[in-house]
Amino acid sequence: MSTLEIRDLHVSVETKEGPKPILRGVDLTINSGETHAIMGPNGSGKSTLASALAGHPKYQVTAGTVTLDGADLLAMTVDERARAGLFLAMQYPVEVPGVSVANFLRTAKTAISGEAPALRTWGKEVKGAMENLRMDTAFAERSVNEGFSGGEKKRHEILQMELFKPHFAILDETDSGLDVDALRVVSEGVNRAKETTDVGVLLITHYTRILRYIKPDFVHVFVDGRIAEEGGSELADRLENEGYDRFLAAKTA
Amino acid sequence: MAVTTDHTRAVADGAHSHSFGTGAVPQGSRAERLTSFDLADIPVPSGREEEWRFSPVARLQPLFSETLAASGVQVTVTAAPEVKVETVGRDDARLGTAGKPGDRTALTAWNAFAEATVVTVPAEAVASDVTSVRISGVSGEATAAHVLVRAERHSQAVVVLDHDGVATVSETVEIVVEDGAHLTVVTVQDWADGAVHASSHRARLGRDAKLKHVVVTFGGDVVRITPDAEFTAEGGEVEMVGLYFADADQHQEHRLFVDHAVPSCRSRVTYKGALQGQGAHVVWVGDVLIRAEAEGTDTYELNRNLVLTDGARADSVPNLEIQTGEIEGAGHASATGRFDDEQLFYLMARGISEVEARRLVVRGFFAELIHEIGVPSVEERLLASIEAELEKSMSVITGAPVEAAEVTA
Ligand SMILES: Nc1ncnc2c1ncn2[C@@H]1O[C@H](COP(=O)(O)OP(=O)(O)OP(=O)(O)O)[C@@H](O)[C@H]1O
Numbered sequence: 001m002s003t004l005e006i007r008d009l010h011v012s013v014e015t016k017e018g019p020k021p022i023l024r025g026v027d028l029t030i031n032s033g034e035t036h037a038i039m040g041p042n043g044s045g046k047s048t049l050a051s052a053l054a055g056h057p058k059y060q061v062t063a064g065t066v067t068l069d070g071a072d073l074l075a076m077t078v079d080e081r082a083r084a085g086l087f088l089a090m091q092y093p094v095e096v097p098g099v100s101v102a103n104f105l106r107t108a109k110t111a112i113s114g115e116a117p118a119l120r121t122w123g124k125e126v127k128g129a130m131e132n133l134r135m136d137t138a139f140a141e142r143s144v145n146e147g148f149s150g151g152e153k154k155r156h157e158i159l160q161m162e163l164f165k166p167h168f169a170i171l172d173e174t175d176s177g178l179d180v181d182a183l184r185v186v187s188e189g190v191n192r193a194k195e196t197t198d199v200g201v202l203l204i205t206h207y208t209r210i211l212r213y214i215k216p217d218f219v220h221v222f223v224d225g226r227i228a229e230e231g232g233s234e235l236a237d238r239l240e241n242e243g244y245d246r247f248l249a250a251k252t253a
Numbered sequence: 254m255a256v257t258t259d260h261t262r263a264v265a266d267g268a269h270s271h272s273f274g275t276g277a278v279p280q281g282s283r284a285e286r287l288t289s290f291d292l293a294d295i296p297v298p299s300g301r302e303e304e305w306r307f308s309p310v311a312r313l314q315p316l317f318s319e320t321l322a323a324s325g326v327q328v329t330v331t332a333a334p335e336v337k338v339e340t341v342g343r344d345d346a347r348l349g350t351a352g353k354p355g356d357r358t359a360l361t362a363w364n365a366f367a368e369a370t371v372v373t374v375p376a377e378a379v380a381s382d383v384t385s386v387r388i389s390g391v392s393g394e395a396t397a398a399h400v401l402v403r404a405e406r407h408s409q410a411v412v413v414l415d416h417d418g419v420a421t422v423s424e425t426v427e428i429v430v431e432d433g434a435h436l437t438v439v440t441v442q443d444w445a446d447g448a449v450h451a452s453s454h455r456a457r458l459g460r461d462a463k464l465k466h467v468v469v470t471f472g473g474d475v476v477r478i479t480p481d482a483e484f485t486a487e488g489g490e491v492e493m494v495g496l497y498f499a500d501a502d503q504h505q506e507h508r509l510f511v512d513h514a515v516p517s518c519r520s521r522v523t524y525k526g527a528l529q530g531q532g533a534h535v536v537w538v539g540d541v542l543i544r545a546e547a548e549g550t551d552t553y554e555l556n557r558n559l560v561l562t563d564g565a566r567a568d569s570v571p572n573l574e575i576q577t578g579e580i581e582g583a584g585h586a587s588a589t590g591r592f593d594d595e596q597l598f599y600l601m602a603r604g605i606s607e608v609e610a611r612r613l614v615v616r617g618f619f620a621e622l623i624h625e626i627g628v629p630s631v632e633e634r635l636l637a638s639i640e641a642e643l644e645k646s647m648s649v650i651t652g653a654p655v656e657a658a659e660v661t662a
């Protein structure tokens with residue numbers, strides 16, 4: 001059993017005018033096997049939280065701690081965090097021209113598990129995982145994310161989640177831009193990972209639709225750089241009906 | 254007719270120009286550039302001339318001299334069985350048929366050479382192997398060298414010129430591709446430190462002739478290559494590919510000129526380079542001239558530079574001059590960018606170390622181009638050379654984090 005513990009996290013983003021505070025004291029604990037949904041208005045800092053956890057150099061932690069099973073995550077480099085078991089499915093996955101998906105997956109898997117995967121079984125595993133996600137296996141020979149459609153990029157992120165078997169996965173709007181079938185296929189992928197690896201999931205979304213496939217144990221409302229309210233999955237339905245007015249009004253009051 | 258100029262990828266390439274129109278000849282038109290066999294016609298440059306403004310003329314000074322030796326390089330040829338190799342005197346009538354020198358070093362090379370190496374692919378012959386011409390530097394004495402590669406009617410061959418050792422050399426490579434011939438010429442500059450190399454490649458293409466011209470530059474203090482390609486009959490096709498990797502204090506300059514003087518020819522130019530270290534300087538200038546007679550021309554040129562560290566500089570100047578509206582297509586693109594931190598973050602967020610991530614990205618940057626070369630032995634060597642370059646730079650990379658790179662145009 002693993003625990004990812006975020007305590008009083010303050011994060012600023014680098015801008016031309018200097019650092020701009022975005023996260024203002026985030027507290028969140030995720031255990032293996034748990035699924036936490038984060039919902040909140042545009043610009044409230046959800047992606048900032050995801051990027052800061054992964055160690056994006058643009059974001060500076062100004063206060064607070066993040067530990068993974070007691071180890072100081074914030075002291076680790078980006079690649080060390082990934083090797084420690086953290087995975088981020090990005091809202092906007094980056095294109096890497098000239099690097100094939102097959103080469104990328106093998107290189108990353110080798111880095112994460114500390115040894116090259118057995119050639120024959122790995123090939124089968126990749127092929128199987130792609131088929132499960134209804135990805136044409138021709139994608140293996142294409143450059144990473146280059147020319148992928150929005151939905152294809154998202155499937156490719158979940159493909160990695162399934163293959164790399166992280167302890168904790170942050171899914172930043174993985175559901176955005178997916179058609180109904182893709183949403184189901186991708187959700188099944190996440191659920192497979194949950195079943196087989198007991199991964200803890202932090203699922204950032206704007207829609208309750210995906211929560212019908214991936215049942216959250218907790219729902220957090222993210223407003224203005226911090227968690228404004230927490231509840232069970234019923235909170236998501238309430239947000240869908242009422243919007244965020246209640247929280248925003250409270251803020252300006 | 255379609256005229257496209259693709260500027261979507263043009264980043265940091267200020268000195269970027271193109272001119273259109275069938276009316277007045279634009280200022281500085283390539284059509285008006287002086288070419289000559291007479292040393293008196295083109296004086297020693299000061300460095301302010303258009304074609305020398307990016308060059309370290311002081312370091313090239315020895316090659317501007319009217320007297321150049323023959324002793325600085327040794328030429329060894331290993332030919333395919335179908336290919337004929339001769340060493341001839343400068344009065345051989347086949348020499349000087351691929352166009353006239355267009356700048357001072359081309360002229361000094363022509364003026365001073367005593368003997369030329371002539372590689373002939375006989376008519377209809379299909380070479381069964383690569384022909385290799387090795388030009389090895391044996392002394393630092395300023396030297397002239399001359400190579401002529403002739404692919405006669407309907408022949409096919411691959412010729413690889415290799416440059417190594419230390420030399421100060423002004424070289425001419427004449428390339429004649431007769432009607433229907435398919436020729437690949439690869440020139441690799443893998444000099445040791447201290448080498449200074451100027452090279453004028455002059456190619457002439459006949460009817461339905463195809464030339465693949467590949468330039469690979471890694472080593473040497475100063476390397477300045479000026480490939481010219483001229484179409485003399487319809488149906489010609491030239492593909493010019495370049496790949497370079499400059500380290501600290503290296504100057505690598507590639508200036509191309511494609512002369513569409515007749516109708517219905519096709520040209521493709523793709524040059525890519527990486528640079529790293531203080532004082533690394535690369536220059537790419539691509540002049541394409543579509544003359545009034547050259548209806549049905551189809552041309553596209555592209556240059557991309559990847560700046561890996563601080564203190565390196567890339568100049569990229571595509572220049573498309575179109576004197577007729579009746580063309581198939583014409584376009585160019587130029588982009589100089591620094592290493593993309595978002596790519597680095599994406600790869601590292603998958604557990605890949607920074608060094609490995611950079612290696613992947615740089616290999617990826619060159620991968621497609623390398624596969625375009627189509628000569629497996631050259632492709633393999635290239636991949637190995639790129640690895641060696643990256644190895645060299647690991648100290649730079651693993652050291653201080655890279656700040657914003659200086660990209661000057
Ligand atoms: N480089 C930057 N300069 C200025 N502001 C920035 C910069 N980067 C991020 N921000 C701001 O930080 C805030 C939080 O952005 P973030 O992407 O975390 O929001 P989000 O909750 O993920 O929104 P969305 O739901 O639209 O994805 C936004 O107001 C954004 O404009």
Ligand SMILES: [Mg+2]
Nearest residue numbers: 046047048091
């Ligand atoms: Mg976001």
